[in-house]
Amino acid sequence: MDGRARVAWNLRRIRVEREVSQENLAVDADVDRTTISGIEREDFNPSIDLLDRLAEALSIDISEFLLPLPANAGDLKPLKSGRRPKR
Amino acid sequence: MDGRARVAWNLRRIRVEREVSQENLAVDADVDRTTISGIEREDFNPSIDLLDRLAEALSIDISEFLLPLPANAGDLKPLKSGRRPKR
DNA sequence: ATGTGACTTATAGTCCGTT
DNA sequence: AAACGGACTATAAGTCACA
Numbered sequence: 001m002d003g004r005a006r007v008a009w010n011l012r013r014i015r016v017e018r019e020v021s022q023e024n025l026a027v028d029a030d031v032d033r034t035t036i037s038g039i040e041r042e043d044f045n046p047s048i049d050l051l052d053r054l055a056e057a058l059s060i061d062i063s064e065f066l067l068p069l070p071a072n073a074g075d076l077k078p079l080k081s082g083r084r085p086k087r
Numbered sequence: 088m089d090g091r092a093r094v095a096w097n098l099r100r101i102r103v104e105r106e107v108s109q110e111n112l113a114v115d116a117d118v119d120r121t122t123i124s125g126i127e128r129e130d131f132n133p134s135i136d137l138l139d140r141l142a143e144a145l146s147i148d149i150s151e152f153l154l155p156l157p158a159n160a161g162d163l164k165p166l167k168s169g170r171r172p173k174r
Numbered sequence: 175a176t177g178t179g180a181c182t183t184a185t186a187g188t189c190c191g192t193t
Numbered sequence: 194a195a196a197c198g199g200a201c202t203a204t205a206a207g208t209c210a211c212a
Contacts, residue, residue, distance in 0.1 A: 002139065003135040003136070003138060003139040003142070003149045004135050004136060004139070006149070007135055021194060021195085022194075022195065023194075023195085031187075031188090032187060032188045032189070033195085034187080034188075034189080034196090034197080034198095035186085035187055035188075036195095037195065037196065037197080038186090038187085038196095038197095040195095041196075041197090043197090044185095044186065044187075045134045045135055045136045045185080045186070045205095046134065046135055046186080046187090047132045047133065047134050047135075047186070047187090047204090047205075048090040048091050048094055048132055048133055048134075048135075048138075049090070049091060049132045050186085050187080051090060051135075052089065052090040052091070055090070061155075062090040062093070062153055063150060063153040063154070063155075066149055066150040066153055067150070068148075068150075108175060108176085109175075109176065110175070110176090118206080118207085119206070119207050119208070120175095120176085121176095121177085121178080121206090121207080121208085121209095122205085122206060122207075123176095124176060124177060124178080125177090125178090125205095125206090127176095128176095128177075128178095130177095130178090131205070131206080132204080132205070133205080133206090134185090134186075134205065134206085137205085137206080
């Protein structure tokens, strides 16, 4: 069971849907941009308080971060402008 | 949005439903007992990895910890030995 | 069985960068 | 725009004690 992967994927999914950059989200949520990057790359192990701030900045419920990953999550992961993961 | 309160309440609710002590849960999840106590009292700000371990020990999905609090959560909060206040 | 305090250690999270 | 590194500082989390 990997909550960290769920948070990483859902955060990136929602953030990209809203077309907001890591930097802008960082400002809105009052966190450092490297923290957002780290969470999305599953490098960081975020706290509940931090997820709260991100949820508020994105106007979502905090539970959205824990939605289960779809089976094809790996394909969608690094989704910014057109660039796909090499596979 | 208080994710910390949600986690606190849901953890205590589920743990008491299962009739498992903080101590036993601490052993099962390989965390310190005072950490569980702190989370349930909203004193600690737990990380996702920690919630993962607790969820696994309780055989629940991690998202259970973020279920919204019912309106009467305050009434149920300090439940001792499984007994609910009568209201 | 739980709450809480003091104290230590590990790491989350920040701030500065470069690629 | 985002990945990633180094060097910090704040705090999550562990250990031990006692009410």
